[in-house]
Amino acid sequence: MKYLCLFLLCVSWANASFCQEKIVQEILVEGLKRTQKKTIYKLLETSVGDGLDSLIIHKDVTQLKRLPFVYHVDFTVVDLGKSTYRVVYNVEENFSIIPQVNFWSTTGRRLAYKIGVDDYNFLGRGIQLGAFYQQNGFDSYGVFFKDPFLFSKKFGLAFNYLDWSSEEPLYFEDNSANYKYQNKSYELMLLYQFDIKNQVAVGVNLFEENYHYISGFVSDYVPQALSVDKQLLKLLYTYDKLNYHYHYISGFKNQLYVQYVTTGNAYQDDFFITWNDAFYFKRVGDKGNWANRLRIGLSSNVNSPFAPFALDNNVNLRGVGILVDRGTGSIVWNSEYRYTAYDKKSWALQANIFTDIGSWRTPGGSLTDFISSENIGVYSGVGLRFITKKIFNAIFRIDYGYGLTRNASRGFVFGIGQYF
Numbered sequence: 001m002k003y004l005c006l007f008l009l010c011v012s013w014a015n016a017s018f019c020q021e022k023i024v025q026e027i028l029v030e031g032l033k034r035t036q037k038k039t040i041y042k043l044l045e046t047s048v049g050d051g052l053d054s055l056i057i058h059k060d061v062t063q064l065k066r067l068p069f070v071y072h073v074d075f076t077v078v079d080l081g082k083s084t085y086r087v088v089y090n091v092e093e094n095f096s097i098i099p100q101v102n103f104w105s106t107t108g109r110r111l112a113y114k115i116g117v118d119d120y121n122f123l124g125r126g127i128q129l130g131a132f133y134q135q136n137g138f139d140s141y142g143v144f145f146k147d148p149f150l151f152s153k154k155f156g157l158a159f160n161y162l163d164w165s166s167e168e169p170l171y172f173e174d175n176s177a178n179y180k181y182q183n184k185s186y187e188l189m190l191l192y193q194f195d196i197k198n199q200v201a202v203g204v205n206l207f208e209e210n211y212h213y214i215s216g217f218v219s220d221y222v223p224q225a226l227s228v229d230k231q232l233l234k235l236l237y238t239y240d241k242l243n244y245h246y247h248y249i250s251g252f253k254n255q256l257y258v259q260y261v262t263t264g265n266a267y268q269d270d271f272f273i274t275w276n277d278a279f280y281f282k283r284v285g286d287k288g289n290w291a292n293r294l295r296i297g298l299s300s301n302v303n304s305p306f307a308p309f310a311l312d313n314n315v316n317l318r319g320v321g322i323l324v325d326r327g328t329g330s331i332v333w334n335s336e337y338r339y340t341a342y343d344k345k346s347w348a349l350q351a352n353i354f355t356d357i358g359s360w361r362t363p364g365g366s367l368t369d370f371i372s373s374e375n376i377g378v379y380s381g382v383g384l385r386f387i388t389k390k391i392f393n394a395i396f397r398i399d400y401g402y403g404l405t406r407n408a409s410r411g412f413v414f415g416i417g418q419y420f
Helices: 002-019 037-043 054-065 367-371
Strands: 023-030 070-081 084-093 097-105 111-122 127-135 139-147 155-172 175-193 198-216 225-245 248-262 271-284 288-299 309-311 325-327 329-343 347-361 376-388 395-403 410-416
Touching: 023 037, 037 054, 054 070, 054 084, 054 225, 155 198, 155 325, 225 271, 248 288, 309 329, 309 347, 325 347, 329 367, 347 367, 347 395
Parallel strands: 023 084
Antiparallel strands: 070 084, 097 111, 111 127, 127 139, 139 155, 155 175, 175 198, 198 225, 225 248, 248 271, 271 288, 288 329, 309 325, 329 347, 347 376, 376 395, 395 410
16 A cells, blocks of 8 residues: 555656746846847747746747847747746847938939938837938938837837928820929828737828929920828738848738828829738748749729829839839739858848839729730849848849840849848
């Protein structure tokens, strides 16, 4: 009998030891230089006193990697004994104060420039703050503020002010005219993160648009000056399942934009616009990255020169030119293979080959416009990316796109950051 009691006692002790929960006793964040530790602690789901859960820790790492001021994150778990553990997050920060200095030529071969500064970690609290001034024959400037964690780790706010002026082409069937376009706007957005994958932003934009004729086509039916106040309601829903490993990306991301603009004049009616961006990235070996973006957009189909979707080098088809056409719908697929030719401690060099395919619905046209050969553009080309690793979004790119369709153009496209 005593042997049976001893056996049961041993089994009970072993079972209690085996089932004892592993507890997080301490959380440390290391590697921070500018960021306040409380900013990182505020975002972590792992808490002292909770059970040790590797899935939650990996969620924390993914969340931190998506912050613009964080370059890379890993973690270690230290056994402190008696089923207690220390979790250590090792954070590599980006340099988050980014100057803007850009030069280019405009209509009439004028030299244009844009200068500014953006801070993606203002006060070390993850606040984004920036301002710019642009001179392209006209003066433009703007400021933006975004604090995604202003009210809590899920609830934030953004504000933007823009005073923009530029020379823009407007298209009237087979004719075009150049206008001075001015836009003065105030935008307020509320930001909410449901979980690590799902986020939403809703807001309102109040703006005034002005058009002043410069040169080109003239008609009694087309105003030479136009000024109108508008109100824009907008919604952005993001599903994000991307995984970042330094400058490599894998996974899927989807962004849905919905906007409704109210106005009141004889040339522009209230209109609705929506577009969806689907991204897919795949690691190919140790140095390759296949990247894709599919954009599908539609708006109210008004036969107007003020159609919202622009055919442009810097937005959709590399090599097509600057603001060469407008439409009330677009379908664009961008695909490129990025190969890291050199990868050093502080910088990397990527080469890429790409294909951009796009189709447009003309203002007042039909959905069959999307399959009309006249509205389809196919461009392919090669490019380089110079990546400075320790500075957020410091990717200097150059692409050369060559049109493969009839009467297509070709040309270089420069920019900061990956094309998509």
